[in-house]
Amino acid sequence: MLLKCERCGAPLEVPPGGQARCPYCGTAVVAAAPPPPQPPPQPVYYARPEAPVRPVIVVRKGGALTGIFIALISLVAVGGGLASTLIPQLTASHVADLGGVVSNAQSLGRALASGSWSSGDPGCMIDANGDGVLDMAGLTGPSDTNSPTVVDGKTGTVLFSAPDSGKVAQLACVGRDGFFAVKASFQVDFYTARRPWGVTHVMARDKVSEFGVGTNCVQLKTDDGSTQGIQLPSGMAGACSVSGMHRYYSANKLGIMGLTDHQTELALGSRKYVLTQRQSGTEILTVTITEGTRPVWSKELPYASCTFGAGIAVAAGKIVLWAAHPADRDKGLIVGLDEATGNQLYEVAVPDTSSDSPEFFQFNGQYVLAVNWGALRAYEPSTGKEVWRVGR
Numbered sequence: 001m002l003l004k005c006e007r008c009g010a011p012l013e014v015p016p017g018g019q020a021r022c023p024y025c026g027t028a029v030v031a032a033a034p035p036p037p038q039p040p041p042q043p044v045y046y047a048r049p050e051a052p053v054r055p056v057i058v059v060r061k062g063g064a065l066t067g068i069f070i071a072l073i074s075l076v077a078v079g080g081g082l083a084s085t086l087i088p089q090l091t092a093s094h095v096a097d098l099g100g101v102v103s104n105a106q107s108l109g110r111a112l113a114s115g116s117w118s119s120g121d122p123g124c125m126i127d128a129n130g131d132g133v134l135d136m137a138g139l140t141g142p143s144d145t146n147s148p149t150v151v152d153g154k155t156g157t158v159l160f161s162a163p164d165s166g167k168v169a170q171l172a173c174v175g176r177d178g179f180f181a182v183k184a185s186f187q188v189d190f191y192t193a194r195r196p197w198g199v200t201h202v203m204a205r206d207k208v209s210e211f212g213v214g215t216n217c218v219q220l221k222t223d224d225g226s227t228q229g230i231q232l233p234s235g236m237a238g239a240c241s242v243s244g245m246h247r248y249y250s251a252n253k254l255g256i257m258g259l260t261d262h263q264t265e266l267a268l269g270s271r272k273y274v275l276t277q278r279q280s281g282t283e284i285l286t287v288t289i290t291e292g293t294r295p296v297w298s299k300e301l302p303y304a305s306c307t308f309g310a311g312i313a314v315a316a317g318k319i320v321l322w323a324a325h326p327a328d329r330d331k332g333l334i335v336g337l338d339e340a341t342g343n344q345l346y347e348v349a350v351p352d353t354s355s356d357s358p359e360f361f362q363f364n365g366q367y368v369l370a371v372n373w374g375a376l377r378a379y380e381p382s383t384g385k386e387v388w389r390v391g392r
Contacts (some may be wrong), residue, residue: 021354028119028374030143117391118145122360122371124173126150126193128159134364135159136376137179137191139168140391148181148191153364156378156388160197162189172246174232175213182208188220190232200235204228212242221245255361258309268314271296275312275321277305282326285310287319287337299342306332311361313368314339315381320368322350322358330356332372334384348384 005022014020014031021028117123123138128150135153139145140161146168149161167184174180178193186207190200206222213219214229217240221227229240255275257264263276272290277283283305289296303323307330311322319337324330332350337343352373360371367378367387375391 021356028116030116032143115140115142115391116145116374117149117371117376118171119359119371119374121145121168121171123171123376124179125153125176125362125364125369126173126179127176128152128193130194133366134176135193136364136369137171137173137193138371138376139171139181148179148189150193151376151390153369153378154366156390158390162191162197162199170208172208172211174211174218178232180208180211180218186222188230190218190230190235192233198233200233202230202235210245210247212240212245214240214242217241219245255312256309256358257305257311259357261309264310264312266312266314273312273314273319275310277310283329284326285321285323287312287321287342289339289342297342299337301335301344302326303333303335304329306330306357308357311358311370313361313363313381315363315368318345318381320363320379320381320384322361322370322372324356330354332356332358334368334379336381336384345382346384348379351386 016031019028019030118139118141121139123136125134126137128135128137129152131154133152133154136151138149138151140147140149141164144164144167146164146166147161148168148171150159151157152159165183168181169184170182172180174190176193178191180188180190182188182204186204188202188204188208190202192198204220204222205226206224208220209223210221211218216232217238218230218232219227219240219242220230229238230236231238231240253264255264255266257275257277262279263274265272265274267273270291274288274290276286276288284300285303285305286298286300288298301321301323303321304326306322306324310324313320317339319339321333321335321337323333323335325333331354332352334346334348334350336345336347338345350372354373358370358372360369360376362369363381368381370377370379373392375389377389378387379385380387
């Protein structure tokens, strides 16, 4: 079937029940499985003309399970009409306590082991447990990734996962203290970063294009050009003073060099770390470090950008790259360099059938976290080995 990429809108041919990766932006697109064939209707018999209809239920023996399932369907009428202007501005809905919806962390981890971590919207780092290692907030699910989830950055344990409540189009962090998810219906859910896992619901006019974080508030700008401040945790509209606005789609791209990029950079203190690729010929990578206006070192590497991009992270005296061999650019490699000298320390293959680019690549204080091919992965910066993963 022909589907559109959720990130860039490119047309993709995806088999029913299968998945494909967008060749332009690297987003994984999953097609819904065809519905199972409907069983033939059961015969209905009447005892007398005036008697009520009684369906005959046939129980077949055999197999692992034998039983009768009876579904009761209730229709709940919703009172009140819709105003002619359905969403005139961002309006508060309510603040909910999610403490009761979180299942045991081990069962959540087992469920996500066969599910996916969203690559199209990879998430962001927050401080969920105060242990000095930043944790990861993202979207997960067995096929459609619509459940906001928080994973311990040190152990990979699932700390929290909200129920799937419909199509989630966007996710971004509100500093280190929380994150928000924007649904396809334009409902914005603000989640706290720590227990109790409360959520504040507001309704917006459109998708979020930019946002800024102030003191106990967030400033949102939507695609239709409207701007509104939201007070947290109440969710009420109000003035919000912010130092700057962030473009939504660039908020989680720190250290990522995408399909059409030729460089990316990180600034840590007075040092700047720049990853560039050749603009003609094979996309060979070069790492350059400067301190203020003083060059520290620059080194062209025997590696190239992956098919759709590359990544750089700086971690405890190590520079960690997501790269590829020039002759095999659809296979990702974790490459480590010594920050002081630029000498190569290791090269570790990413063990997947296709791992052509990262969607997230950042150091969380202990590990380098990467999102690729439906999984959140943690790499030890001193060896490049994968320590834990969540998702496929």
